[in-house]
Amino acid sequence: MQKEKQIIEYQVFNSIEELPTEEQKLVAAAQKATESAYAPYSKFHVGAALLMEDGQIFSGNNQENSAYPSGLCAERTVLFSTSANHPDLKIKTIMITAIKAGESAFQAVTPCGACRQVMSEYQDKQQQPYAVILENGNGTFIKINNVRDLLPFTFSGDQL
Ligand code: THU
Secondary structure, three states: OOOOOOOOOEEEEOOHHHOOHHHHHHHHHHHHHHHHOEOOOOOEEEEEEEEEOOOOEEEEEOEOOOOHHHOEOHHHHHHHHHHHHOOOOOEEEEEEEEEEOOOOOOEOOOOOHHHHHHHHHHHHHHOOOOEEEEEOOOOOEEEEOOHHHHOOOOOOHHHO
8 A cells, every 4th residue: 555645835924024015915905804704603703815816905704694504704705706706817815814803913714624615616717726825823824825735635526
């Protein structure tokens, strides 16, 4: 039997200043988006922002519902709305951040499995990898250059 390893590569940035200017703006947009999250049940405000190939930035946040499963994560909110309105524009980077209601510091957050699946499909759709930046707590950030690295052995439409 042969064992194969998948190595995930990522970079750690110890402060926002270490990121390029374009990505600093993306971080700011995602952080700003947490302010409009509708999260009365979890009180966990998530913001997500997309940097597009033409430099535009779009943002979204989590939208909860009293029928809990009807709500949607920030990542899928921004991915679906952007794909609905700009279907041919390619994504360069998605940034994800979170903050608890009443707190002043953004905290580490990683996307749920359903969002990873959706992120992965949009990468397949545009036939070009895009990066993921995650808030990592204490003003630090993690960058993963390819969405696929967050979902090994991904299920995709070509298996249907
Ligand atoms: N949530 C997101 O929006 N994105 C994530 O990556 C993790 C979880 C939301 C869903 C729900 O509104 C709240 O955070 C608590 O799970």
